[in-house]
Amino acid sequence: MNSINVASPLTENLLPSAKDCFRDVVRAEAAEARKLDKGELEKKRLLEQFSKPSGVSDEDRLKRAAGIIKSAIRNKLTEVEIGRFPNQLCTDRGRAIIQAEPGWEDTLTGLPRELYQFWQKHLAPLGYKIHARIVDWPHGMPGDVGIALSWKQEQQ
Numbered sequence: 787m788n789s790i791n792v793a794s795p796l797t798e799n800l801l802p803s804a805k806d807c808f809r810d811v812v813r814a815e816a817a818e819a820r821k822l823d824k825g826e827l828e829k830k831r832l833l834e835q836f837s838k839p840s841g842v843s844d845e846d847r848l849k850r851a852a853g854i855i856k857s858a859i860r861n862k863l864t865e866v867e868i869g870r871f872p873n874q875l876c877t878d879r880g881r882a883i884i885q886a887e888p889g890w891e892d893t894l895t896g897l898p899r900e901l902y903q904f905w906q907k908h909l910a911p912l913g914y915k916i917h918a919r920i921v922d923w924p925h926g927m928p929g930d931v932g933i934a935l936s937w938k939q940e941q942q
Contacts, residue, residue: 829872836871837896847904855935864938869901870921873928880928883918890918901933909935 802810851868858866873880875898882890891902905916915936922929 836875840897865934865936867932868935869933870930871898873931880920880931884920
């Protein structure tokens with residue numbers, strides 16, 4: 787059986803060579819790997835940043851909260867997400883939050899803990915509620931945690 791090693795004029799203009807196809811796939815995979823590495827570096831940087839005290843005063847945080855709440859009310863919302871962070875900032879990686887266990891707040895560290903303590907000190911006495919939940923599930927595993935502030939009143 788004879789094999790043809792030369793592209794015909796018909797295929798030459800329509801199809802790249804197998805070698806060119808393979809090269810393009812390798813380049814695309816390398817670009818994707820670099821993109822993932824960048825994402826991982828960014829996540830690592832955020833984890834570091836969120837693990838440290840924010841340095842934001844209660845007064846500044848109260849002004850921010852007031853702005854967020856007023857904006858949400860103008861949009862007829864009764865709840866707004868006030869924070870989203872990697873589950874690594876929970877000592878149990880979000881297990882207590884997933885299970886809705888009492889004391890889930892004790893697993894928070896860093897900035898999420900600051901947000902919770904701020905709510906507890908300034909907003910809870912005014913009737914605001916706070917909820918935490920896993921907000922994404924990459925590859926079926928718990929991902930980021932979202933903390934929402936709510937002012938919806940229970941119907942009687």
